[in-house]
Amino acid sequence: MPDEDDVQGVLTLQWVFGLNKDEKGIVHNLSDGRRKAIFYYVGHTAVIYDIDTHKQRLLQGHRNPIISSCMSNDRRYVVTADLGEDSMMIVWDTYSFLPIKHIPLSNHDGVLDMDIATDAMYIVTLSKDIPQSIALWEWTAEDVTEPILKAEVTAKDLQTCIRFNPEDNFLVVTNGLKRVIFWSWQEGTWKYYSPPISIRDFKQPVGDFTQSVFIPGTELAATATVDGDICLWAQVRSEKKTKATDKTALKVVRVHNSAINFLTCVGPYIVTGGVEGFVRFFDLQLRIVAWFEELNGGPIISISFDRYEPPAKKKILQVSDDDQIVQFTGDEFQAPDFVVSTANAMVIDIPSPSFSTSDQEYQRGRLLVQGQDQPIMCIAAHPSLPRLAIAGYSGNLHLWEYSTKKVLLLSIFKNLLAHCMAFDPKAQYLAVGFTNGVVKILDANTLEELQSFRTARDCILAITFAHDSSLFAITDAESCVGLFRYTHRGQDPRKPIEWVYVGRHRAHRAPITGVQFGIAPFGDAPRLISVGEDKRMVEYNLLDSEIENGLRLRCVHKITQGAIPTAFLWTTSPLGADRAKQFQSVEERDRAQDLLVVATNEYKVKLLSSENSRQCVQTVLGPTYGGPINKIMVITQHSPVGAMQYAVYTTHEKVVGLIKLPLDGNPRKAMALLAHPMEISSAAVSYDGRYLFTSGGRDCCVNQWAIHGEQLKVHDGRPIVDHYIDVVEGGKNGDFMKEIIDYFYYAQIRSQGEETTAKRKIEGKIPFTQVPNLMRALGYYPSEKEIQNMTYEIYTRFGKVMGSEDIYIDFETFIRLYVNHRPVFGINKKNIENAFSSIGADPASGVIDRDTLFNLLKTRGEALHQLEIESCLKSLLGEEVTSVEMLEENITAKAFAENLLGFEDYEESGWQEHAAEDVGDDFEEEEEEEDDM
Numbered sequence: 001m002p003d004e005d006d007v008q009g010v011l012t013l014q015w016v017f018g019l020n021k022d023e024k025g026i027v028h029n030l031s032d033g034r035r036k037a038i039f040y041y042v043g044h045t046a047v048i049y050d051i052d053t054h055k056q057r058l059l060q061g062h063r064n065p066i067i068s069s070c071m072s073n074d075r076r077y078v079v080t081a082d083l084g085e086d087s088m089m090i091v092w093d094t095y096s097f098l099p100i101k102h103i104p105l106s107n108h109d110g111v112l113d114m115d116i117a118t119d120a121m122y123i124v125t126l127s128k129d130i131p132q133s134i135a136l137w138e139w140t141a142e143d144v145t146e147p148i149l150k151a152e153v154t155a156k157d158l159q160t161c162i163r164f165n166p167e168d169n170f171l172v173v174t175n176g177l178k179r180v181i182f183w184s185w186q187e188g189t190w191k192y193y194s195p196p197i198s199i200r201d202f203k204q205p206v207g208d209f210t211q212s213v214f215i216p217g218t219e220l221a222a223t224a225t226v227d228g229d230i231c232l233w234a235q236v237r238s239e240k241k242t243k244a245t246d247k248t249a250l251k252v253v254r255v256h257n258s259a260i261n262f263l264t265c266v267g268p269y270i271v272t273g274g275v276e277g278f279v280r281f282f283d284l285q286l287r288i289v290a291w292f293e294e295l296n297g298g299p300i301i302s303i304s305f306d307r308y309e310p311p312a313k314k315k316i317l318q319v320s321d322d323d324q325i326v327q328f329t330g331d332e333f334q335a336p337d338f339v340v341s342t343a344n345a346m347v348i349d350i351p352s353p354s355f356s357t358s359d360q361e362y363q364r365g366r367l368l369v370q371g372q373d374q375p376i377m378c379i380a381a382h383p384s385l386p387r388l389a390i391a392g393y394s395g396n397l398h399l400w401e402y403s404t405k406k407v408l409l410l411s412i413f414k415n416l417l418a419h420c421m422a423f424d425p426k427a428q429y430l431a432v433g434f435t436n437g438v439v440k441i442l443d444a445n446t447l448e449e450l451q452s453f454r455t456a457r458d459c460i461l462a463i464t465f466a467h468d469s470s471l472f473a474i475t476d477a478e479s480c481v482g483l484f485r486y487t488h489r490g491q492d493p494r495k496p497i498e499w500v501y502v503g504r505h506r507a508h509r510a511p512i513t514g515v516q517f518g519i520a521p522f523g524d525a526p527r528l529i530s531v532g533e534d535k536r537m538v539e540y541n542l543l544d545s546e547i548e549n550g551l552r553l554r555c556v557h558k559i560t561q562g563a564i565p566t567a568f569l570w571t572t573s574p575l576g577a578d579r580a581k582q583f584q585s586v587e588e589r590d591r592a593q594d595l596l597v598v599a600t601n602e603y604k605v606k607l608l609s610s611e612n613s614r615q616c617v618q619t620v621l622g623p624t625y626g627g628p629i630n631k632i633m634v635i636t637q638h639s640p641v642g643a644m645q646y647a648v649y650t651t652h653e654k655v656v657g658l659i660k661l662p663l664d665g666n667p668r669k670a671m672a673l674l675a676h677p678m679e680i681s682s683a684a685v686s687y688d689g690r691y692l693f694t695s696g697g698r699d700c701c702v703n704q705w706a707i708h709g710e711q712l713k714v715h716d717g718r719p720i721v722d723h724y725i726d727v728v729e730g731g732k733n734g735d736f737m738k739e740i741i742d743y744f745y746y747a748q749i750r751s752q753g754e755e756t757t758a759k760r761k762i763e764g765k766i767p768f769t770q771v772p773n774l775m776r777a778l779g780y781y782p783s784e785k786e787i788q789n790m791t792y793e794i795y796t797r798f799g800k801v802m803g804s805e806d807i808y809i810d811f812e813t814f815i816r817l818y819v820n821h822r823p824v825f826g827i828n829k830k831n832i833e834n835a836f837s838s839i840g841a842d843p844a845s846g847v848i849d850r851d852t853l854f855n856l857l858k859t860r861g862e863a864l865h866q867l868e869i870e871s872c873l874k875s876l877l878g879e880e881v882t883s884v885e886m887l888e889e890n891i892t893a894k895a896f897a898e899n900l901l902g903f904e905d906y907e908e909s910g911w912q913e914h915a916a917e918d919v920g921d922d923f924e925e926e927e928e929e930e931d932d933m
Helices: 352-356 586-593 720-725 735-751 768-777 784-797 811-821 829-838 850-859 866-877 893-900 919-923
Strands: 011-018 037-042 045-050 055-060 066-071 077-082 088-093 098-104 113-116 123-126 133-137 149-152 161-165 168-175 180-184 191-193 209-214 221-225 229-235 247-254 260-266 269-274 279-282 288-292 300-305 316-319 326-329 338-342 346-350 366-370 376-381 387-392 396-401 406-412 418-423 429-434 438-443 449-454 460-465 471-476 481-488 497-505 512-519 526-532 536-546 550-558 565-571 595-600 604-609 616-621 629-639 642-651 653-660 670-679 682-685 691-695 701-707 765-767 808-810
Touching (some): 088 123, 113 161, 123 161, 180 221, 180 229, 229 260, 260 300, 376 701, 387 691, 449 497, 460 512, 471 512, 481 550, 526 595, 595 629, 642 682, 670 701, 735 811, 768 784, 850 866
Parallel strands (some): 497 550, 512 565, 565 629
Antiparallel strands (some): 011 701, 133 149, 209 221, 221 229, 269 279, 338 346, 387 396, 471 481, 481 497, 536 550, 595 604, 604 616, 629 642, 691 701
């Protein structure tokens, strides 16, 4: 992979669609009279959204999902914290949009909630795990890696909310479901007091607590409950000396009919946000002053006010000596404007004067952010317009115009969970597949439902259209492929044309990796091929597939031996290295470039011919970061030097990347970055190849990335071969590289005869026939099928017919071949155990009968002849071992590895942990290849 400087700007995040709706207090109002802006976060990205200019500033620095945030009183600083491996806390400057402090949290169990002091000098945090801890951070210090104070929360009630006293930085309040704890660090250590609560004191049960705050200008604190109550806490009055943490329950008042999710204070008001979607303002005696109940946005989870406060016309301060209640009265309700976020993934801007009007539209406020409140599972880019369809388990389908960043249309599916969708190439239809097997056809421009089908009992996994929009295919969780045709209903020309279900076929024995349409050679008739984790490639007979006989098969091929396909693409782009140079006619070139691209779990990308032979024409090393590729898309971008093609790819976990075409395994032609903190559920590219869109599933987020392929710097002043050598163990100057060079020169000598007395001519090339043995000498033992693929690749590259003459390759060609074909990871203990298990070893003891094992070696997979087995035994164990009968009758994986293969470090943990787990699959029976099944 290129250096960070070489990939900077290749994929740049342009916009984030969505909102974190699972955490409280995620939205902070940055409006201060000079700007109108809000802060929020989604996934692992923080967002500053300028309301007036409708622009996002994206703050990137977290690797894991952000789960907590807080804002300084002057709106200058925002602090974010994530949860996961290498978690951290970041302090951001909201004016420069830059991080000014990174604080590692890996040794502090992450952060569940936090707050920043009024003077912005300190941050207080609650850890997530039990035993829970409370920590105080002086983040303005020079080098912050540890808190200045830390204490264990001894209460067996997980504390979920923490707040500073806005008028005394030494006081902090926390609460869990059952306990409220008041903390002080004035004495240089954490001191606390948790006031008791009993039903007898209030003559009513008290529900679980949700949030707590200190009330400015008083000694009071308030705690909200799931029953809709507010509990007020007052200072303990005693003749004895009391501490600021000594609080007692004053009263409990019901202010909502359901749970209070959010509690805050502004000016003279206590403000609540309820599950019913209401925002209410109370005075300090808990008498309602104002209410906002027309929002229709769902349960309130955040409330944040503008910093600017309009001057009050009249303010009368009354203090009662009996109960120390401060009471404000005035001519009319006055409060700053505010924003709320809801559990329905909305952010709404609410002008406080709307309370005194009867205009319902004004009272509902202005929608600033609209996301989806359940995992986003599928996205689809319009084939000719800047539009993106977004859907998932929320039941909502948004049609988003990404040029203006506005939602154009919304369609709601009741009791249906969308899992996949696709536009047809003519932009007339949008097909949506659901988790219950339903497929709906919508109008692509209006989202009006046109047709609905129930073709499966399980989830629809993928939808793809033919190039002429005459067919579309689906795959489902039952490993079936289904086909739909746009034709006359009932095949009656007198009836209208519509989508008709043709049938489905279970042609795979494992989950389907992908299904793609192609075009028949020298014509425009569609072809359909699917690839599955069973390593089978299946082509379907579309011409003979009718409603009467369903979807029929044309042929089946086994395309890999041990590797499991993870992604599939059918393309006519020249993906292979230099594959267009040796063809004399356009027709011949186009046929050779009609390729089937298969990525595997062994981090390889295989290019196969679309002709019936399914010959593997090239194997290259794929990107090795972030897991195997699970989706590939080809784009074309125009630059001053002409059209350039790239492959955009995603992995299942977190990573997206770009590869410059043609594919040749050069690691500097690929880049990657963390796009989401968890899985990537879907991806799409814009019709013009300028943008990549990714959805993060559970993070409820869609990212829009600008693609700048020209920023990918492949050349670094070194020979290209050095790029391949970089991935060899030890690099260019390592011992292994020296060993490779020695073996290469020895292969030249060996090809001329080891005992000859003639003058040797060392030209730096070896005959290709020496390559398999050279590979084996370097620790890579290719199968006969792999050798055949390498041979075809080399002969095709040189424009020769296989076997017609010897081909000599130089050192650079060999290094490329070695890096592209050798396993990325070695064979480990688990691989051998899995292999024994798959061929019938006892599940408990791992023992297999000797004769059974060697019979399998002679009859399954690439079978060994008896003479070959005897030759191998002599090579491994010595000349005295002449037959299988001389071995132990029962063999275990450990004995096979140590005693037979000679692996001395079988039990050592140094073996590669990420090697493929399917070694035993090589013993599967060869799949039957059929024509006209």
